[in-house]
Amino acid sequence: MADKVDVIIVGAGPAGSAAALVLARKGLDVALLERGHKPGSKNLFGGILFTTVLSELIPEFLDEAPLERHIMRRKFSLLSKDSELNMEFGTEAFNTPPYNHSFSVFRVPFDEWFAGKAEEAGAMVVPSTVAEDVVWDGDKIIGVKMHGGEELHANVVIAADGVNSLLSEKAKLRQPFNGHSMIMAAKMVIGMPREVIESRFCLEKDEGSATQYFGDAVKGLFGGGFLYTNKESLSIGMGCSVHAMGYSKNKPEEILDHMVEHPCIRKILRGGEILEYSGHMIPEYGYDHMPKLYGNGIMVAGDAAGFVDASHYQEGTNLAMYSGVLAAETFLAAHEKGDYSEASLKQYRTKLENSFVLKDMKKFRKLPEFGKNGDRFFKEYPELFTELMKDYFTMSMQSKHEIEKGVIKKFLKKGKPFRFAMDMIKMIRAVR
Ligand SMILES: Cc1cc2nc3c(=O)[nH]c(=O)nc-3n(C[C@H](O)[C@H](O)[C@H](O)COP(=O)(O)OP(=O)(O)OC[C@H]3O[C@@H](n4cnc5c(N)ncnc54)[C@H](O)[C@@H]3O)c2cc1C
Known part of the structure; x- marks a missing residue:
């Protein structure tokens, strides 16, 4: 019995x-x-x-x-091969208990x-x-x-x-899983002295920061990368849909190796020592396929x-x-x-x-579907927008008016505004 x-x-x-x-x-x-x-x-x-x-x-x-560390600074970063376009938010409001309920x-x-x-x-x-x-x-x-x-x-x-x-x-x-409903992730832990982390990320004591990368960080695939600060190490990793890795014939460790070699990331990691390397899956069925x-x-x-x-x-x-x-x-x-x-x-x-569990799952129910067809968001747009920023800030003998006109012209030619507007609507619908 x-x-x-x-x-x-x-x-x-x-x-x-x-x-x-x-x-x-x-x-x-x-x-x-x-x-x-x-x-x-x-x-x-x-x-x-x-x-x-x-x-x-x-x-x-x-x-x-x-x-x-408690996370008081969040950064979202679009990468192309040699450029980075960021949005960063930090606040002292997340620096006192309960520390915005976010800890590495x-x-x-x-x-x-x-x-x-x-x-x-x-x-x-x-x-x-x-x-x-x-x-x-x-x-x-x-x-x-x-x-x-x-x-x-x-x-x-x-x-x-x-x-x-x-x-x-x-x-x-x-049901058995398919490639669209899974994300393959790989992660490294990189050891680094506390004071180096704090000076590189502008942190004090146990303050922490979280960065999410998109675009060339993961070779322009559906997915992204992350970089989080720990007390005496950094956690860096990537996650891309199994489907995207299949058609692009990439392995998670190849994408992660590519990511850590990106010029904008390599400089943050320099001098660090790899302590751990591991992989795992993340489910991404979405509300409709639970x-x-x-x-x-x-x-x-x-x-x-x-x-x-x-x-x-x-x-x-x-x-x-x-x-x-x-x-x-x-x-x-x-x-x-x-x-x-x-x-x-x-x-x-x-x-x-x-509860927030299924309310949030429902809110983002269209995200997996959007991701499958969202190649332009992960490759084309990061490349285009970093290029436009580069053009905008490149010093030359041209007048600022001419530079601005050039940027707008390039956007109209390469960005295809109607298609871009439709893509934005699709994205907003996916996260609304
Ligand atoms: C690379 C990566 C980054 C992530 N980043 C974040 C993040 O920053 N923030 C966040 O909130 N979430 C993140 N997640 C997601 C988060 O890790 C999971 O959502 C969370 O761990 C789910 O918890 P769980 O208890 O359901 O499953 P798990 O944490 O996976 O725990 C399942 C447990 O079951 C055990 N187990 C499995 N099968 C059996 C069996 N047959 N018999 C006995 N034991 C079994 C396993 O050993 C494990 O201990 C990330 C995931 C990955 C892979």
Whole structure:
């Protein structure tokens, strides 16, 4: 006879640990299964941890969590082969608690700390354990089968097993992926003394900055690059759709190597030492192609459900945590009724729809489709606009009036204003 708990949560990432914490605090019997030898050991992200949800779950996190820097400066940068056009925003308002709920972190220490909080609250964290399948009783899911064949049973399974969610597939809640619905990412951590980082990025103490790159940073493909400051290192990486990498015959590591060699980036990284090199996938199904989020005895949370806002906000951690919280709350209501059926767990979707998780997913629902056909935004326009800026600022014996006329003429010729206006409308519609 298999052991039984109230809830099995598969995956000790932000989604799984948030769910485990909420349920354990209510005194429920929770097993949090993690395939890594410790939470976080298999995980990677950019990354900026967004802490709106965390601060509600653990108000003292600022003193306890392994945070790197708070992000008070954000930069968006369009690159062509030899030029850079930026928009930068920094504010002292993000320099005091709660620091705009945005911190650079490393996943290994953070996930271990967060899962540790769930464990302190009474959850049973089981590392080095792979859930390979769900266990069915008729049309109901009643547990998971682990590597080696051992079963663990529960009233409900929460699949928080990340982007390649095996469990949601085994539970027949999702279709196999295609190239358009996945982003391939690669990342380097580059060691650098604290004082060098602070002088290069104009930062003091634990202030941090986040830059997102587009255009030539990723060879003009659908996607972008990022550069985040940690205390004594930089996190630099790229993410492009699998589809775009396929047709352009590029590998993630080739794009990242290209990015770090760009003249505008190379100078920021100079003297740094590569400490880590890793790769991971990011889901980008969008609201219209999410898997089914619940079934008889199962709910799906975080990346497993595709809850990533891949717009310029680039958020995943807070959506993951909140979906974990809402899955836990749905379980609590189902537990009170003793009804773990699909009809009862349907509340999960309603809660998500009423929260920022699905409201944001819905807002950016057209983004994946826009990206597929948005080549001009990633290649042609960055090249054109950096060229126009170069022309505008190039000193010559021409009068400023003639220079301006030349810039406008080039824009009219190369920018094709009608097509550009239509593209802008499409972009605005995609992020509206
Ligand atoms: C390069 C990159 C940059 C990113 N940058 C950002 C950023 O700056 N800000 C942001 O908010 N988000 C960012 N994200 C997205 C963010 O990392 C995810 O949205 C978030 O981690 C999702 O949390 P999760 O708990 O759903 O899944 P995960 O964090 O992937 O956790 C899933 C867990 O499940 C475990 N697991 C998987 N399968 C099994 C199994 N069968 N049995 C047992 N355990 C299993 C895994 O080991 C893992 O610990 C980035 C992602 C990448 C790849």
